Amino acid sequence: MRILIVEDDQKIASFVKHGLRAAGFAVDHADNGEDGLHLAMTESYDTSVIDIMLPKLDGWSLIETLREKKINTPVIILSAKRSVDDRVKGLQTGGDYYLTKPFAFSELLACVQALIRRANGESEPTRLTVGPLSMNLLTREVFRADRKIDLQPREFALLEYLIRNSGKVVSKTMIMEHVWDYNFDPQTNVVEARMCRLRDKIDRGFTKKLIHTIRGVGYVIK
Amino acid sequence: MRILIVEDDQKIASFVKHGLRAAGFAVDHADNGEDGLHLAMTESYDTSVIDIMLPKLDGWSLIETLREKKINTPVIILSAKRSVDDRVKGLQTGGDYYLTKPFAFSELLACVQALIRRANGESEPTRLTVGPLSMNLLTREVFRADRKIDLQPREFALLEYLIRNSGKVVSKTMIMEHVWDYNFDPQTNVVEARMCRLRDKIDRGFTKKLIHTIRGVGYVIK
DNA sequence: GAAGAACATTATTCAACGATAACATCATCA
DNA sequence: TGATGATGTTATCGTTGAATAATGTTCTTC
Numbered sequence: 001m002r003i004l005i006v007e008d009d010q011k012i013a014s015f016v017k018h019g020l021r022a023a024g025f026a027v028d029h030a031d032n033g034e035d036g037l038h039l040a041m042t043e044s045y046d047t048s049v050i051d052i053m054l055p056k057l058d059g060w061s062l063i064e065t066l067r068e069k070k071i072n073t074p075v076i077i078l079s080a081k082r083s084v085d086d087r088v089k090g091l092q093t094g095g096d097y098y099l100t101k102p103f104a105f106s107e108l109l110a111c112v113q114a115l116i117r118r119a120n121g122e123s124e125p126t127r128l129t130v131g132p133l134s135m136n137l138l139t140r141e142v143f144r145a146d147r148k149i150d151l152q153p154r155e156f157a158l159l160e161y162l163i164r165n166s167g168k169v170v171s172k173t174m175i176m177e178h179v180w181d182y183n184f185d186p187q188t189n190v191v192e193a194r195m196c197r198l199r200d201k202i203d204r205g206f207t208k209k210l211i212h213t214i215r216g217v218g219y220v221i222k
Numbered sequence: 223m224r225i226l227i228v229e230d231d232q233k234i235a236s237f238v239k240h241g242l243r244a245a246g247f248a249v250d251h252a253d254n255g256e257d258g259l260h261l262a263m264t265e266s267y268d269t270s271v272i273d274i275m276l277p278k279l280d281g282w283s284l285i286e287t288l289r290e291k292k293i294n295t296p297v298i299i300l301s302a303k304r305s306v307d308d309r310v311k312g313l314q315t316g317g318d319y320y321l322t323k324p325f326a327f328s329e330l331l332a333c334v335q336a337l338i339r340r341a342n343g344e345s346e347p348t349r350l351t352v353g354p355l356s357m358n359l360l361t362r363e364v365f366r367a368d369r370k371i372d373l374q375p376r377e378f379a380l381l382e383y384l385i386r387n388s389g390k391v392v393s394k395t396m397i398m399e400h401v402w403d404y405n406f407d408p409q410t411n412v413v414e415a416r417m418c419r420l421r422d423k424i425d426r427g428f429t430k431k432l433i434h435t436i437r438g439v440g441y442v443i444k
Numbered sequence: 445g446a447a448g449a450a451c452a453t454t455a456t457t458c459a460a461c462g463a464t465a466a467c468a469t470c471a472t473c474a
Numbered sequence: 475t476g477a478t479g480a481t482g483t484t485a486t487c488g489t490t491g492a493a494t495a496a497t498g499t500t501c502t503t504c
Contacts, residue, residue: 001383003251042376049487072340074340077445084326084328084329087326087329087332088329088331088332090330090332091329091332091333091335091336092332092335092336094339096336096340097319104309104310106306106307107306107309107310107313109310110310110313110314111313112308113313113314114313114314114317114318117316118294118296118318118340152479152480152481153480153481154481154482156273166363167291167292167360168292168360168361169360169361169362186482188482188483188484189462189463189482189484190463190481190482190483191482192461192463192464192484193463193464193465193481193482194462194481194482195462196462196464196465197464199463200464213461213462213463214362214375215361215374215375215461215462215489215490215491216375216461216491217375217459220361220362287502332471365483374490374491375491375493376491376492377491410451410493410495411451411493411494411495412492412493412494412495414450414451414452414453415452415453415454415492415493415494415495416492416493417451417452418452418453418454419453421452422453435450435451435452437450437451437500437501437502438449438450438502
C-alpha cells in the first residue's frame with residue numbers, strides 16, 4: 001500500500017511519514033506542489049495526504065489538476081484553515097476527507113485506512129475469519145473453533161479467496177482466475193475436485209456447513 | 223440519488239431532510255437504530271447519514287451490522303462526541319466520514335456529494351429493490367420484507383430482469399431473449415411456467431402482489 | 445353467455461451439474 | 475533414484491433444476 005504525502009512543513013511531514021511507515025505503508029514525500037503533482041501523476045498511490053498551503057503550486061490547484069487528468073487517488077486534505085467554507089471547498093474540489101491542523105495521528109491513520117478500505121473492498125489483515133473459522137495468513141494456520149486444520153497450498157489459497165469474498169457468491173471462473181491464474185476454461189473440474197477436499201477438511205463432521213454451493217453460479221462461504 | 227438519515231433529534235433530522243431534498247436528493251428518515259437498519263437493509267441508498275446516540279440500536283452497532291451484511295452504502299457519521307477516540311472508532315467501524323455536531327449543512331452536503339462522486343466511478347449497483355422486495359446480486363439473497371426467499375438460478379435471473387425493468391411492461395419475447403437467450407419462439411410455455419414458480423415464492427401469502435400480468439402484452443413488477 | 449384464446453398450475457421427465465473417489469502425474473528432497 | 479506429498483485428471487453416480495406437456499382457470503369478444 002503506497003501513500004503520497006505533500007507537505008512543506010518538515011516536522012509534520014516527518015511525523016506523518018514515520019507513523020505511516022510504522023503502520024506498514026510505503027510512503028513517498030514531496031515538499032512542494034509541483035513535485036507532488038509530478039509524483040501523483042507518474043506513480044500510483046492508494047491514498048494521498050495533501051496540504052493546502054504549499055510552495056510553487058497550492059493544494060487546491062494540485063487536486064483540481066489531478067481530477068482533471070482523471071487520476072482518482074483518494075485525497076485527504078490536511079489544512080490549517082478550519083472555516084466551513086474551506087472545508088466545503090476542499091470536498092468540492094475533489095478531496096475525500098478534510099482534516100484540520102493540529103490533528104491526531106491516529107485519526108489520520110483511521111482516515112487512510114477507511115479510504116483504502118472503500119477503494120479496494122477491505123484492508124489487508126493478517127487474519128481472516130468467518131464464523132468459527134479463522135486463518136492466519138502469516139503463519140498459514142487454519143482453525144475451525146479450536147481444531148487445527150492442515151491445508152495444502154492450493155486449498156489454502158482457495159479458502160483465502162472464499163473468505164476474502166465471504167458472503168458473496170464467487171463463480172468458478174472467478175476462482176480459476178484468482179486461485180489458479182487460468183484465463184481460459186481448462187475443460188476439467190479442478191475447482192470442484194479441490195473444493196471437495198477443502199470441504200472434507202473444513203465441514204466434515206460439523207452440522208453447520210460453511211461452504212455452500214450455488215448451483216449454476218458458484219460457491220459461497222458464510 | 224437516495225439518502226438515508228438515521229437521527230432521533232427531530233429538529234436536526236428535519237433540517238437535514240429539507241436541505242438535502244432542496245439539493246435534489248430523495249431522502250428517507252428513521253428516528254431509531256432498528257428502523258434505520260431495516261431501511262438500510264431492504265432499500266438501496268447512495269449514501270447514509272447516521273447519528274451515534276440512537277434509541278433501540280446505537281449507531282456503532284448499526285454500521286457494524288451493515289458492513290457484516292456486505293451492505294457497502296457510504297456512511298457519514300453525525301455525532302456529538304468530538305474526541306479523537308470516537309472519530310477513530312467511527313472510521314474503523316466502517317464509517318466513511320465523521321462530522322461533529324454542531325455542523326454546517328453546507329459541509330454535510332459537500333460530504334454527501336464527495337462520497338457519491340467517489341462511489342459513482344465504480345461498479346453498477348449490487349442491490350436491486352422494488353417496494354418491499356430486495357435482491358442482493360453479490361450474495362444472491364432475495365428478501366421480501368424480512369423474509370428470505372430461495373430462488374433457483376433461472377428464477378433469480380427472471381426476477382432480476384423484471385426488477386431492472388420495474389414499472390415497465392416486458393413482453394414474453396423480451397424475457398425469452400434476455401433470460402433464456404432464445405431468439406426464436408420455442409413453442410412452449412417456459413416463461414409462463416417459470417413465472418408461476420416465481421410468483422409462488424414471491425407473492426404467495428401476501429395481499430399486495432408485486433408481479434402483474436398484462437394480458438396480451440407481458441408482465442410487470444411494481 | 446358460449447367459445448376460444450391467453451394465461452396459470454401442476455406432475456413428469458430428463459439432462460446438466462456437481463460431488464466424490466480412485467487414479468495419474470509431477471515435483472521435491474533425502 | 476525412489477519415496478512422499480501435492481496436485482491434476484478421469485469416471486461414475488446422485489441430485490436438482492428446468493423444460494415439457496397436460497390440465498385447469500380466467501378473460502375477452504361476439
